[in-house]
Amino acid sequence: MSTKGTKIPDWLTVPFAGITPAPSQDKGQNLFPTGNWRAIRPVYRDKLPPCNNACGTNEKIQGYLDLVKRGKYLDAYALIKEDMPFPSVTGRVCYHPCEQACNRGKYDEAISIRAVERFLGDLGQALKHDVVKPGKPNGKKVAIVGSGPAGHSAAYQLARMGYKVTILEKSPKPGGLNRGGIPVWVLPPHVLDREIERLIELGVTIKTNTEVGKDVSWDDLKKNYDACVLAVGLTEANSVRAEGENKEGVLYGLPFLRDIGMGTSKVKLGPRVAVIGGGNTAIDCAREALRQGAVEVTMITIEANEQEMPASPEDLHDMLEEGVDLWHGRAMTAVLGNGKVESLQLHPARFSGAINASPITIERGAPAEKFAVDHVIIAVGQHASLSWLPAEFKNERGTIKIDRFGRLGDTNFFAAGDIAQFGSGQPLMVVNAVGDGKRVAFNLDKALRGEPLQPRTIAIDVIMDLNRMNMTYFPHFPRVHQGMLNPFTRKKTQDEVIQSFTEEQAVEEAARCFSCGTCNACDNCYLVCPEPCITRPARSNGLYKIIVDYCKGCRVCIEECPTGCLEGVPELDFDTGVVRMDTAFAISPGLHGRQAQELVNLSSRPAKEI
Amino acid sequence: MATIEVQRQILPILASPNQGARFYNPELPSSEPFVPGHRTCAGCGPSIQYRMTSKAAGDNTILVGPTGCMYVANSSYLCTPYNVPWAHTQIGSAGSFTAGVAAAYEAMIRKGKWKGPYPNIICEAGDGSASDIGLASISGALYRNHDCLIICYDNEQYANTGIQASSRTPYGGMTTFSPPGPEVPEGKKLFPKDLARMMAAGHPHCYVATASVGYPIDLMNKVRKGLNHRGAAYLMVYTPCQKGFVYETPRSIDLARVVVECGLYPIWEWNPEKREFDYSFRPQSIRPVSEYLKLQGRFGHLHAEHIATVQQFANQQWKMIGVELPEALVQAADPRNQVNMAAAAEAEAIAETV
């Protein structure tokens, strides 16, 4: 008998007939770690989508679009509310820098983010109870001066943190620029009213007809509150310093709109109206003028063409559609008429340097044009009114002197919104004011808790290059457009011009989002891994894991990641999860002996569910 | 004789990952019949295919592995990656061993010797097994209509033996059995066997389809359709081999899309009920073959006329599935509109200096 006296040494023990028990599902086969083949390791590293980065308040736009795609509207609304107290407002009025930054714009057409935001905002408005709740009261009181976008935002965030917030508003109605600077056919008053109700539901007190410097003094603020946010805005209209600007019939943009918005306007416009200025307020004024009875409205700008105008192109388009005439390269040098404006004197003009940020060169030697009008509305910016502010906190620009955290010296006073951002290079837009209010609220909280304040962070990795994503996964799809009222009829009414998305439209449009640089749990990496060594306990960003013991570094997952959130990092950069060469051969003493034993015990193991 | 009726599984069809403008894979089955730790090359196409296929099939599955990469590299050193029963069989036994497993389960369930729904029985044959040595055995299994799915994971060559030409190796493909040289500049002179079509034509009662790992959900659904089909089914799946094709490993899926977009791997289904081909699958775009060829080292030696020849072949494939040829592709079939591959041009330059 040849096999008599033979014995297989332990280290060579193999299972019966080489029949190998199945490996465990979670640990892999556990015998042959192939991770040491790898030179480059895939790593999930979310980048900042350009929309989030461009947003004045850094709304998690990609995040809520992704939730809308999945029909999780309430979650999407809750996410937007992290950074934005009134998405129903910004969903209508925002100049949407997100859409300008949207990577999809380079591919076919940018996502209609604002329309989706409005969809979510309106959804929030319809809720009986808001998803946002006040924080646990911390016993501290904060005053907010001004109920415009920045004040509203700061009050909202502070209330969520548990502060007892009081807003002091000098106007009879709260809302600030949201109410006084935006025509009702863009933002119907009931929408804003509802958002202000939401703020009051959070426990915020709003005192209207309360003006700082008149009804409340600087010292009152200091004495009665633990801290204060000054969000007073730029309330005073700029003049163009033309001769005869004091004549009757000369109006200023913001007060013109504010009086209509507050319902206190007494103006009856003549048939011919000129608007001086090329920004968004000027456009709103021109369009409002049509609705206030003007027949011929002409906009006169220094800028040499439409592209140079610091205005939203859609709004400009809508204005022209409504029949407003647009003249470029002219400055109003005098208002002519006998006590009342009868005509304007215009001279050729241009910016001497950068558009909208440099002195204006007016060719006074050139022959003047005379342009007959009944009214002229001047909309060339605003400035502050700060007579109540102690001199030590005033700066040379005529606004409040603050540090990079928005704080006034070492006081518990902070400033936010236009008053703080004017001249800082930030656009003076609603969303920027909201963002400023939010950041100041957080710093105010830190200051009161004695923690170091946080400067505005600069995004490190904003994904802008389409080559970092996989465009194969994104078929070209046209942008879903919002419905609009007919320009010939709408210009005579106060009806909201732009219509809301239906649910289907919102989902269809959100579905166009690339989720730039951010894992949206599409499962593609999980599906294409040849090992497969990508696991996820549930389908969610952050739960995808690579079993580095086995990953061979083929990088298929990185290549096939539609959004570009997966990236390759050289293995040499790691000191954890590295599979060393000495583990390359798992055939170690007793290894297959264990398998052999496992096989023998197979029938006593519980049967697998099939 | 009292017999027990055999219960058969019906697997649900997965939704498309492109729902309108959105790319998002549908909910995938949770089971993992294929686990990591095998020794396939990084980025292995057949391995990707194995992962998708086994996931689509689920846990009540038995896999049969005729000799090939998925045997040699996967089950090395008794380190199996298969979490469902798997058996090696001889390279020529693909169809017959599978038939044996299928017959065994038919009989055992019927006779009460095994209790449970009839398992998914899947044979994973490489193209060497499927198109050459095991062709008859597979044809036999299809003809006899055993309730099983036979998959040809087509990497267009014998890969684990060191890249030799199979009857699926494309024209112009360099392998160690079809090297290019001055007398044979194109390398492989023969065109590939039209294997799947042959299976459909010869076994019209079977569900037959082609697929590519570049379209995972399509592939997984075809696996499920094949398994749901009562009787034999056959699937031929394009699975790139980075070792043999000589490309950068991250491109495994990409290549599997481009091959379809270039018309070199038409994706279709044979409907056994209607007895007709379904050619409705269309790639997102249509491209000239040079875009596929240039990604791979195995075509690096091709001259302009060879590329034009491949384009002519692709154009025939497009016509076969009813696609009207764009003018650019007609032009590309003319050698005057093609240029040599870089390596071929380089070789010529060197030859001139010698």
Place this chain on the structure above:
Amino acid sequence: MPTATAAKKKTVRINGCVASAQAAKYADVDVIAAYPIRPYTATMMALAQMVANGELDAEYIVADSEHSQLSIAHGASSSGARVFTGSSGVGVQFAYELYSPISGSRMPVQMMIADRTLDPPGDFGSEHTDALSTRDMGWLMGWACDAQEAFDNHLIAYRIGEDKRVLLPQMVCQDGFFVSHITTDVELPDSGQVREFLPPYKHPYPLDPRHPVSHGPQIMPEQGPPLQLERARAMEDSMAVIEEVHKEFGEIFGRHYDPWLEEYKTDDAEVVFFLQGGHGVTARFAIQHMREKGLKVGMVRLRTIRPYPTDRVCEVLSKFKVVGVIETNMALGSPASGGALYADACAALYEAPERPLVISFMAGMGGEAIVLKEFYWMTEKMIQAQKRGKIEKRTHWVGFEE
């Protein structure tokens, strides 16, 4: 242990092929893999009819080749089914690739062989070369000499091969035509007896989705030897099982076989024929004839060639002066330049203190019967060698020499 149902057995007049088919039916096989080649075809024809008649519930597969037959058998056996297949002649060869994998994976596939001469040229007659060429592939193997023994061998082989201590495939052989196509009385047992003798097949590690395992993964070179050693051990350990099972078979069915060797008139024999298969039947008649002439001749018929009963062969054959091996097979260029049985017999005898002379006879080739005259001629050669104390030459081509 005779059973109460023994009364239900019956005797039928059938040939070897049909006897094999009947055995498969009694064994309640689950999967049958058929492919036509003469002469074993008749077995599959009979089984096809049984399945068609509903007498046997089995998957009957008409394979596309012998290679596929054996692969189907391998797959079915790996799944836990009892399988039956068979072949003849070059068909056995066509399936050659599968013999080692099946025994290496320890699957107790059963294959019926009705021998046929290998090509060339096409000859339907029986030579044992077809099955013998696979004899070292790890299959249990033995020859029956008549239809009854063939029937019994199938049941015995299933029982041995499926024993947990063995788990090896079996080739159950019979001579083409001499056994396969000649009808004789065969006693068919009661199915209760068979159920008692042969429990249902149960491989410990089949392809079962509830207990997943991988069959036949690749190994490293150093993992080969332990697996080969275990296969060798199974083959050797089967010997005890073979003896045990034959004993139990005798108790249940009343037919008692020596598992290894049939000795015929060897008590006082000085020269013996050493052979296997159907020629044993003619040899018995020839020996009776020669005994009447006073020649001290006997026969030793090998019943099981794998595992080879080396010690038994040594013990039995060393009692005689001369052993004449009747080959009925071709082993071209082999030690005796004749057949394959000679070398095994000589190897078995090598350690014997007293070795007989051994001569190899190439007789019964091409399916020809060995006639009485030839038995006399071969006996004469053995007696001459006994007298001379030396053989004339190792191998004789019977019928072609003076």
